[in-house]
Amino acid sequence: MTIEDKNNPYIAAYEREKRARLKAEEILESKSRELFLKNERLQESYELLQKQQTAMLQNEKLATLGTLAAGMAHEINNPLAFVKSNIESLTQYHASYARFATFVNSISSHLPDEFQSQLKALQQEEDIEFIQEDLPELMSDTVEGLTRVRDIVMNLRSFARTQSTDRCTANLVEGIQSTLKLLHSELNNDVNLKLDLQPVQDISCNPNELNQVFLNLIINAKQATEGLERPTIAISSSTVQSEIIIKISDNGQGMSKKVLKEVFVPFFTTKPVGEGTGMGLSIAYGIIKDHNGEINVSSVEGKGTVFTIKLPIN
């Protein structure tokens, strides 16, 4: 019996072994595929978990800051109220004092010579003329400073959302359109505006506050695209399941990962001192949170930024 003989039992055994080997390889391949897919799912879950952890930390940080901001706002507001009231009284007192000083001046020539010279000496010593001149300016500067402090406190309170909000039924697309009308002259000449506004359901919200969010985001987008050859802002609205999704994106300078982590933090700004309060996005964050929504940002340096707002349909 040779190896080529068809009756050779080893041929049959060889065929059997070969089939067994093929089956084993098939099982191995199917297990490898399963492993690959499981690994892929695991990787996706891991990435999602990391994102959620980052978001959670960010939310916790902002919540803590919110509590702190609310406390600070409250503490500053009380003394601010009486300082402001006192300044108003002082302004009135100054008017009375000025009238009195003018009257004294007008009758000084009728005083005996001795008192006249004493009055003149006192006026010169105390520099009454300068005080009279400087006081109104000091008062107006103080009022201006207090107004700025009041605005900061108000911004802090907006971020902390301690105020009660007036809700009504409104449509977000209409809100965006009215905000765009407001920004018409600001945007039209410089920016290529791409709108993809799908109709969305009316929701119970505070439309003024949400419009403020849209305004902040659109102005930020505009500022990010300044100096570009083809500055573009894209705004879209859509409904996914039970959420309204608003996206505001630009092809501007984008943000680094470090900046991205801080954008919603109160007083964080990349603008030069005096040009931004660093409150715009933190207020936007507070408003969206107050509406039980989410605001997220993704950005690539040199390519642009996308803000995504998700608001539940009540």
Place this chain on the structure above:
Amino acid sequence: MKGVVFNVLEEMVIEQCGMLAWNEILEAQEIEGIYTAGESYPDEELFGLVGSISAKTEIPAETLVGAFGERLFKGLSERNPVFIEAESTLKGFLKSVHDVIHIEVRKLYENPNLPDFEYEEDADNTLLMRYRSPRKLCILAEGLIRGAAYHYDTAIEIEHPVCMHKGADHCDLIVRFL
């Protein structure tokens, strides 16, 4: 080269020339000839085996590689019928090689060193498959296409006007559906 290619080569030699011939070829190459489908083996080992088969059968290596390509399609399609079942036409199948089959293979094996294919379709029912591989196994690719055409019962002609063996950086395999 993956062991499955060696497995199919072994099957072809045994079918055509018998087990004894395969044993002699392995002996001539001084190799054990133990190949597992998913494992990678040196390309030189395959080329050495093809050289030995060619010497033994007196079939020119190029002809042999082409014929092996046809047989390799059969071997691979028997082992992985799902890719054949997914496409009902030869053209559809050929177009799925790069974007479906090779992607699936990459899921299973790290660095499978697969060739690259680009496709261009003409109105007159031809498909240009642009082949790139450091192995320059364009003749094997031709054989595989012929094997697929046989399976799909589709008459074709293959032109090979641009070839890496003639100094080009790629091969153009023009499949004409008759």
